[in-house]
Amino acid sequence: MSTIQLPDSYSAMAITEFGPADTLKRVKKSLAAPMSNQVLIKAISASVNPIDVKTRAGLGLVAQKNADKLPMVAGYDSYGQVVAIGDDVSPLKCGDYVVGMIGFPLAAGAYAEYVMAEQADLVKVADNATSEIAALPLAGLTAYQGLFEFGQLQADETVVISAAAGGVGHIAVQLAVFHGAKVIAIASEKNHAMLLALGASEVIDYCCLADFEPLSDIDLWFDLIGGEQAIAQLIKVGSIQRVVTVPTITAPQICQQAVKKGAQASGMLVKPNQQQLIKLVQLLENNQLRLNVVKQVPLPQAAEAHRLVELGKLSGKIVLIMN
Ligand SMILES: NC(=O)c1ccc[n+]([C@@H]2O[C@H](COP(=O)([O-])OP(=O)(O)OC[C@H]3O[C@@H](n4cnc5c(N)ncnc54)[C@H](OP(=O)(O)O)[C@@H]3O)[C@@H](O)[C@H]2O)c1
Numbered sequence: 001m002s003t004i005q006l007p008d009s010y011s012a013m014a015i016t017e018f019g020p021a022d023t024l025k026r027v028k029k030s031l032a033a034p035m036s037n038q039v040l041i042k043a044i045s046a047s048v049n050p051i052d053v054k055t056r057a058g059l060g061l062v063a064q065k066n067a068d069k070l071p072m073v074a075g076y077d078s079y080g081q082v083v084a085i086g087d088d089v090s091p092l093k094c095g096d097y098v099v100g101m102i103g104f105p106l107a108a109g110a111y112a113e114y115v116m117a118e119q120a121d122l123v124k125v126a127d128n129a130t131s132e133i134a135a136l137p138l139a140g141l142t143a144y145q146g147l148f149e150f151g152q153l154q155a156d157e158t159v160v161i162s163a164a165a166g167g168v169g170h171i172a173v174q175l176a177v178f179h180g181a182k183v184i185a186i187a188s189e190k191n192h193a194m195l196l197a198l199g200a201s202e203v204i205d206y207c208c209l210a211d212f213e214p215l216s217d218i219d220l221w222f223d224l225i226g227g228e229q230a231i232a233q234l235i236k237v238g239s240i241q242r243v244v245t246v247p248t249i250t251a252p253q254i255c256q257q258a259v260k261k262g263a264q265a266s267g268m269l270v271k272p273n274q275q276q277l278i279k280l281v282q283l284l285e286n287n288q289l290r291l292n293v294v295k296q297v298p299l300p301q302a303a304e305a306h307r308l309v310e311l312g313k314l315s316g317k318i319v320l321i322m323n
Helices: 050-056 060-066 131-135 137-150 167-178 189-197 227-236 251-260 274-285 299-310
Strands: 009-015 024-030 038-048 077-085 097-101 114-118 122-125 158-161 182-186 202-204 218-223 240-245 264-267 293-298 317-321
Touching: 009 299, 024 299, 038 131, 038 299, 050 060, 050 299, 077 114, 077 131, 077 137, 097 137, 097 274, 122 274, 131 293, 131 317, 137 167, 137 218, 137 240, 137 274, 158 167, 167 182, 167 189, 167 274, 189 202, 218 227, 227 240, 227 251, 240 251, 251 264, 293 299, 299 317
Parallel strands: 158 182, 158 218, 182 202, 218 240, 240 264, 293 317
Antiparallel strands: 009 024, 038 077, 038 114, 038 317, 077 097, 097 122
């Protein structure tokens, strides 16, 4: 193992009990040495995802499985510099800048000044990457896997993307367009110009259900809203071949509605995938993918970031900046 000089402890923002945003509190953690295949990162930034917020509120599988392990450092998306490596780590080395979806789903740990990660979850990025890149891993992998693994999207097909302006949606729009598909984006009117600029062919405001009626011959419906709103939209539209619904809690109901329309349907859970993350980083570094980071706040203000995500109206991502 090789190391540079490191502190004994570091600050992190942890879920101390399940409840409102202010249950996220600053904690001190001791710095451990990386084990075999592990990499210690001095974090530069992390990003906030809806799953962090749901877990903090006590909802979903991650909260259930961690109920007796609080305080739990939140967050999955981490960007920073490698400061120590365990045995068998290669080719990453100290000094490299990396990004990754770490500890997904049960461990988490990205809302922290130092992050321990499995090397398989990390991808080396350019030395001149910026803090915004922390917005990429979880949302980007969800978009990629939802469209191309679960959704089997082909070039020249038509995909409808709901919550198209959100963290996953704005990346999904760009990946689908880059792949050669026609994208119909669902978002509030304030986001229409941005989505057209990202390559969407059509935009629909979700406030007007009647506008969904003319939609038909859809190859893939990529649902990022879930719940009653997604069901109401699906009822209105014509024929759909395939539906992928991303919010896990309502996936059974959405799939049931989709099957009633004669579509194939599935829910999904994102998984770490180094090769896919390498592709996403390459697209970003080649300026073929743009990340819409709407706010960057210091780590101690993580609770404020959670409140903003909870409102459900963010057109993009929030990034937490370390000291
Ligand atoms: N299963 C998995 O592995 C997995 C992975 C990632 C995310 N998820 C889930 O997928 C969902 C989307 O994640 P995200 O990170 O993209 O969320 P997000 O960034 O918080 O999404 C916010 C967006 O939702 C849009 N929105 C709200 N109500 C809408 C409606 N009725 N119709 C269309 N858009 C609506 C807003 O659009 P406007 O700004 O246009 O109003 C906003 O842009 C979340 O429920 C998340 O938990 C699941």
